[in-house]
Amino acid sequence: MRLKYVLSEVAVGLWRNVTMTIAMMITMAVSLTLLGASVLLYLQVNHMREVYYEKVEVTIFLKAQDTTQSQKDVIEADLKQDPLVETYDFETKEEAYARFKEIYASAPDLTDLTKPESLPESFRVKLKNPDAFDAFKEKYQKYVGGEGIDTIVDQKKLVEKVFSVLGSLQTLALIIAIVQGVAALMLVINTIQVAAYSKRREVAVMKLVGASNWFIQAPFVLEAVAAGLIGAIIAYGTLVLAKIYVFDGALEPLTAVLTPVPWFNVHMMLPLLAGAGALVSSVTGWFALRFYIRV
Amino acid sequence: MGLASQLHRVDFRPVIALEHVTKTYPKAQRPSLNDVSVSIEKGEFVFFIGPSGSGKSTMVKLLLREIQPTKGKIIVNNREVGNMRSWRIPNFRRSIGCVFQDFRLLPNRTAYENVAFALEVIGKTQAVARRVVPEVLELVGLGGKEHRYPQELSGGEQQRVAVARAFVNRPLILLADEPTGNLDPDTSIEIMRLLDRINRTGTTVVMVTHDSNIVNQMRRRVVEIEGGKIVRDQPRGVYG
Numbered sequence: 001m002r003l004k005y006v007l008s009e010v011a012v013g014l015w016r017n018v019t020m021t022i023a024m025m026i027t028m029a030v031s032l033t034l035l036g037a038s039v040l041l042y043l044q045v046n047h048m049r050e051v052y053y054e055k056v057e058v059t060i061f062l063k064a065q066d067t068t069q070s071q072k073d074v075i076e077a078d079l080k081q082d083p084l085v086e087t088y089d090f091e092t093k094e095e096a097y098a099r100f101k102e103i104y105a106s107a108p109d110l111t112d113l114t115k116p117e118s119l120p121e122s123f124r125v126k127l128k129n130p131d132a133f134d135a136f137k138e139k140y141q142k143y144v145g146g147e148g149i150d151t152i153v154d155q156k157k158l159v160e161k162v163f164s165v166l167g168s169l170q171t172l173a174l175i176i177a178i179v180q181g182v183a184a185l186m187l188v189i190n191t192i193q194v195a196a197y198s199k200r201r202e203v204a205v206m207k208l209v210g211a212s213n214w215f216i217q218a219p220f221v222l223e224a225v226a227a228g229l230i231g232a233i234i235a236y237g238t239l240v241l242a243k244i245y246v247f248d249g250a251l252e253p254l255t256a257v258l259t260p261v262p263w264f265n266v267h268m269m270l271p272l273l274a275g276a277g278a279l280v281s282s283v284t285g286w287f288a289l290r291f292y293i294r295v
Numbered sequence: 296m297g298l299a300s301q302l303h304r305v306d307f308r309p310v311i312a313l314e315h316v317t318k319t320y321p322k323a324q325r326p327s328l329n330d331v332s333v334s335i336e337k338g339e340f341v342f343f344i345g346p347s348g349s350g351k352s353t354m355v356k357l358l359l360r361e362i363q364p365t366k367g368k369i370i371v372n373n374r375e376v377g378n379m380r381s382w383r384i385p386n387f388r389r390s391i392g393c394v395f396q397d398f399r400l401l402p403n404r405t406a407y408e409n410v411a412f413a414l415e416v417i418g419k420t421q422a423v424a425r426r427v428v429p430e431v432l433e434l435v436g437l438g439g440k441e442h443r444y445p446q447e448l449s450g451g452e453q454q455r456v457a458v459a460r461a462f463v464n465r466p467l468i469l470l471a472d473e474p475t476g477n478l479d480p481d482t483s484i485e486i487m488r489l490l491d492r493i494n495r496t497g498t499t500v501v502m503v504t505h506d507s508n509i510v511n512q513m514r515r516r517v518v519e520i521e522g523g524k525i526v527r528d529q530p531r532g533v534y535g
Contacts (some may be wrong), residue, residue: 210388
């Protein structure tokens with residue numbers, strides 16, 4: 001019976017002030033969506049880091065024209081005995097062209113116009129320590145220019161750039177989530193105080209006859225929790241739609257760069273966001289009441 | 296230990312005891328209650344009288360633990376109230392029934408629902424309410440009016456509902472703060488008869504009032520407060 005009483009009080013409370021309830025749920029939902037997006041991005045960047053650091057190479061691009069076999073032999077001999085190098089591969093113009101066609105499969109005009117001869121040969125070098133690029137580059141600097149090497153490129157530096165873009169996106173999402181979260185909490189405080197005011201007579205009687213504090217406060221706090229939970233469900237739904245229509249939809253061609261967002265991570269956001277929404281709104285609600293309903 | 300001394304221990308242990316209680320509100324020049332000691336035994340009927348601002352309301356608030364004393368000890372039902380932890384207060388208040396001048400009924404609930412509400416919010420089931428509430432409404436003389444809303448009842452009837460609500464949980468103490476303040480003399484007497492009947496069930500009744508007629512008619516113990524001090528404590532007093 002007590003549970004029934006509390007739940008019906010919550011329903012009545014949410015309905016009594018329905019515009020405020022909706023405002024509270026929307027801000028909660030926006031805040032939690034961005035929080036979820038931020039967490040997903042964080043997981044994604046970590047995952048991509050693992051995937052890419054496994055794969056990153058240093059590429060020594062040879063000049064597309066006028067590179068002699070002896071120049072290649074000299075470089076290869078150096079690579080063979082270099083203690084920094086774990087493995088290396090030589091990529092011919094044909095292999096480079098095949099890779100090029102694969103990368104730009106969606107742009108047939110470009111691949112048609114490009115001929116294998118115009119692509120450079122390269123050494124794909126995997127370093128024992130991916131951070132030793134500078135020392136490696138130093139050694140081969142002497143071949144740059146006249147001796148056959150065009151440029152030496154560290155893929156790690158390229159992916160770091162991608163990560164830093166994703167990282168700032170994540171920070172941005174987190175900041176907006178926090179700002180929206182603060183707005184949501186203000187609404188929670190306001191809603192609870194309005195609710196407590198509209199039920200001040202009941203509260204006075206309850207205190208008088210010795211209703212326990214939790215019994216007096218539970219309906220108000222649960223109102224906030226309900227709004228938090230519904231906000232979390234909306235946020236989860238938004239993330240699911242984002243996964244379907246944005247990551248697997250609009251950004252699909254980029255899957256070579258952006259590793260796909262796993263469904264597991266998206267589903268994990270439901271308990272996470274529900275927990276965060278419920279916890280934060282109940283703590284806020286409880287604090288708001290502390291100041292409003294004195295024993 | 297002899298029977299007499301055992302009886303003494305049981306019967307004369309005060310149900311309310313104030314020991315050198317001083318209450319000074321923050322920013323106040325002088326204390327509202329100044330070194331007050333008084334003891335009330337189980338089953339007594341006590342009037343606290345005195346002019347406005349004498350400290351009567353402070354006394355009520357202290358007994359309900361709405362405020363804490365600045366100095367001194369307050370013991371109610373063998374519990375030290377002054378330093379009681381706040382989470383114990385609700386349970387403590389269940390042993391005190393309260394009636395006020397302004398009735399404090401919920402306007403959107405019937406007489407029955409007002410009384411039942413007091414039971415439900417302390418965790419009693421509806422089955423208990425269905426058994427106990429009609430009984431207590433009958434006791435206060437509201438049989439047949441259970442389903443009236445407060446605005447459909449006279450002032451005296453509303454106060455009866457309030458008394459029923461205060462008494463339904465069978466408290467050890469009934470605390471009445473100017474219960475007749477809003478009622479005409481005839482109705483006031485009816486309410487006093489009701490409080491007297493409740494007192495006869497063994498419930499200690501503490502009533503704060505400045506209604507001299509009633510005090511003079513009842514001839515019960517009178518504790519007079521003035522300027523925060525007890526100036527008179529008579530077993531069968533008059534308003535004076």
